[in-house]
Amino acid sequence: MATPDTKDRILDAAEELFAAQGFDGTSLRAVTRAAEVNLAAVNYHFGHKLGLFQAVFERRVRPINAERLARLDQLEAQGSVPRLEELLEVLLLPALRLAKGGDPGFARFLQILGRSNSVTGEHAQTIRRVFAEVQRRFFPLLQAALPGIPPEVLFWRLHFVIGALCTQLSDPGRLAIVSDGLCSSADPDVVAQQLVAFAVGGLRAPVPASTSRTGGRS
Amino acid sequence: MATPDTKDRILDAAEELFAAQGFDGTSLRAVTRAAEVNLAAVNYHFGHKLGLFQAVFERRVRPINAERLARLDQLEAQGSVPRLEELLEVLLLPALRLAKGGDPGFARFLQILGRSNSVTGEHAQTIRRVFAEVQRRFFPLLQAALPGIPPEVLFWRLHFVIGALCTQLSDPGRLAIVSDGLCSSADPDVVAQQLVAFAVGGLRAPVPASTSRTGGRS
DNA sequence: CCATGGTTCAAACGTTCGTATGAAACGTAT
DNA sequence: ATACGTTTCATACGAACGTTTGAACCATGG
Numbered sequence: 192m193a194t195p196d197t198k199d200r201i202l203d204a205a206e207e208l209f210a211a212q213g214f215d216g217t218s219l220r221a222v223t224r225a226a227e228v229n230l231a232a233v234n235y236h237f238g239h240k241l242g243l244f245q246a247v248f249e250r251r252v253r254p255i256n257a258e259r260l261a262r263l264d265q266l267e268a269q270g271s272v273p274r275l276e277e278l279l280e281v282l283l284l285p286a287l288r289l290a291k292g293g294d295p296g297f298a299r300f301l302q303i304l305g306r307s308n309s310v311t312g313e314h315a316q317t318i319r320r321v322f323a324e325v326q327r328r329f330f331p332l333l334q335a336a337l338p339g340i341p342p343e344v345l346f347w348r349l350h351f352v353i354g355a356l357c358t359q360l361s362d363p364g365r366l367a368i369v370s371d372g373l374c375s376s377a378d379p380d381v382v383a384q385q386l387v388a389f390a391v392g393g394l395r396a397p398v399p400a401s402t403s404r405t406g407g408r409s
Numbered sequence: 410m411a412t413p414d415t416k417d418r419i420l421d422a423a424e425e426l427f428a429a430q431g432f433d434g435t436s437l438r439a440v441t442r443a444a445e446v447n448l449a450a451v452n453y454h455f456g457h458k459l460g461l462f463q464a465v466f467e468r469r470v471r472p473i474n475a476e477r478l479a480r481l482d483q484l485e486a487q488g489s490v491p492r493l494e495e496l497l498e499v500l501l502l503p504a505l506r507l508a509k510g511g512d513p514g515f516a517r518f519l520q521i522l523g524r525s526n527s528v529t530g531e532h533a534q535t536i537r538r539v540f541a542e543v544q545r546r547f548f549p550l551l552q553a554a555l556p557g558i559p560p561e562v563l564f565w566r567l568h569f570v571i572g573a574l575c576t577q578l579s580d581p582g583r584l585a586i587v588s589d590g591l592c593s594s595a596d597p598d599v600v601a602q603q604l605v606a607f608a609v610g611g612l613r614a615p616v617p618a619s620t621s622r623t624g625g626r627s
Numbered sequence: 628c629c630a631t632g633g634t635t636c637a638a639a640c641g642t643t644c645g646t647a648t649g650a651a652a653c654g655t656a657t
Numbered sequence: 658a659t660a661c662g663t664t665t666c667a668t669a670c671g672a673a674c675g676t677t678t679g680a681a682c683c684a685t686g687g
Contacts, residue, residue, distance in 0.1 A: 197664080197665085213431070213433060215431060215433035215434045216433045218643075218644065218645085219644080219645065219646090220643080220644080220645090228665090229664095229665055229666055229667080230645095230646095230666090230667090230668095231646085231647080231648090231665075231666070231667090231668095232664085232665070232666090233645095233646095234645080234646060234647075235663095235664070235665080236664090239645080239646080240645065240646090323586075323587060326587055342591060343588065343591050343592050344603065346584065346587065346588035346591060346592045347584065347592055347603040347604075347607070348603075348607050349587075350573075350576070350577070350583070350584045350587065350588075350592075351573035351576075351577070351603075351604065351607050351608075352573075353576070354572050354573040354574075354575065354576025354577060355568075355569035355570075355572040355573050355576075356572075357572065357576055358568070358569075358571070358572025358573075358575055358576065359568070359569070359572060365568070366564060366565065366568045368541075369541060369544055369564065369567075369568065370560075370561065370564035370568075373560060373561050373564060374561050374564045374565055374568075384617045385562065385565040385566075385569075385617065386565075386569065387617075388614050388615065388616070388617040389565065389566050389569050389611040389612075389614055390611065391614060392610040392611040392612070392613060392614025392615075393607040393608065393610045393611030393614070394607075394610070395610060396606050396607055396609060396610025396611070397606065397610070398606070399602045399603065399605075399606040415634080415635085436673075436674065436675085437674080437675065437676090438673080438674080438675090446635090447634095447635055447636055447637080448636090448637090448675095448676095449635075449636070449637090449676085449677080449678090450634085450635070450636090451675095451676095452675080452676060452677075453634075453635080454634095457675080457676085458675065458676090
C-alpha cells in the first residue's frame, strides 16, 4: 500500500466527477485517471460502476442521517412537542452544515444528492430509500407541530421544502447568477436561515379551499 | 415524405427518451429506433446530438414563455399592482397546465425542464437563459407585490419556489411514493393550488433577523 | 424525357465505454 | 526463505457510441 488507500482515492475522484458530470457522463477511465489508479482497481474494489456509485453515496449519507436521527432523538427526549423551527433545522442543517464545515468533498457529494430527484435507472432507488427513512421518522413530529394542516396538504408542502433544498444543494451557484451576485450560498447557516424562514411560512400558510378531499376541483 | 415529417418523429422520440434517461443516457440509435427512422437522419436534420437536444428544448419552451409573458402583459395592463397570488399563477400555471391539457409529450418535456438544474455541460446554458428571461421580467412585479421583503431575501425565496416547482416537474411520481398514495400529482390545477398557497406563505414569511446585510451571522 | 435538390438509406469510420484476464508485486506469517 | 492471500498492473475483449460517407430514392420543373 504505497499510496494512502486506493479505495478512498477512487471514492474521492468518483465523487467529484459524478457531481460534476453525472453518472452516465463519468467514465471509469476518467475516475481512475483522476485518482491516479489503475483502471481495473474499480472493478476489483467495487465490482461494477454502479457499485462504485453506491459506495460513493453511502460513505456520505450515513453521517448525515445519523446526525438527523440523533437530533430527532434529542428533540423527542425533551418530552414536549418540538417547535416547527427546531424540526426544520433538524431536517436541513445537517446537510447544509456538513457542506461547508468538514470535508470539501461533502459539498460535491451534496450536488449528487440534490440531483437525486433527477436520477434515473437502478441507482435511483438506492437514493430514495435514504429520504424515505428520514421522512417516515420526521413526518409525525411535523404533524404534531402543525396540528391545523391536513396530512395530504402537509405531504405536499414537505415535498416542496425538500424540493427547494435539493435545488439549492444541486446547484449552489444558481442563486448568485439570477440575483446578479446580490446573494451568495457560501455560508450554510445563512442558507439554512433563509430556507427555514421560507419553509415555516410555507408550511403554516392557510390551507387552500378545496383540498379537504384529494382531487378537489378549483 | 411517406411518413409524417421525420423531423417531428425524431423530436418526439428524443423528447421521451431524454426525459426518461437523460442526455448522456440516451443514444441516437435508441432515438432513431424509437422514431423508426434511419440513424443518419439525426445528423442530417440537427447536425449533432446537442443540436437535437436544443431543438427538443426550444420546440416546447417557446409556448410556455410566450404564455407567461402574455399573462404578465395582461396583468400589467390592468394598471394596479398585481396581487401576489396572480403573479405566482403566471409563473407556475403555464408549465403545469400544459403538462396535462395538451400534447402528452409536454409532460415528458417538463421532466427535462425540471431536471435543468441538474444539467451539466454546454446545453446547460441554453436551458438557464429561459429561466433568466422570465425571471428578469417577473422580479420587479414580485417586489412591488411584496414591499416589505428586502431584495436579497426575495431572491432567496424565489429561488426556493422555483426549486419546488422544478422538483415537482422533474419527478411527478415522487410525492405519491412518499405520501403512500395519499397525494397524487395528476391534476395540474391541484398542484398549482398547493404550490401557490405554499409559495405565498413562504414569500410572505417574516424576514429572518440578521439578513439586513448579506453574510450576517446567526 | 432527363436533370436536380432534398431526403433516406445501409454500411462503415475511429473512438470510447464497462468489464475481464492473468501475470507481477506486495506484505505477512510460517 | 518460502508460501500465500491481497492488491496492482498492462493489456485485451466485445459492444456501443457519435459521426461520416456515398449511393439510392423521389418529387418536382424543364
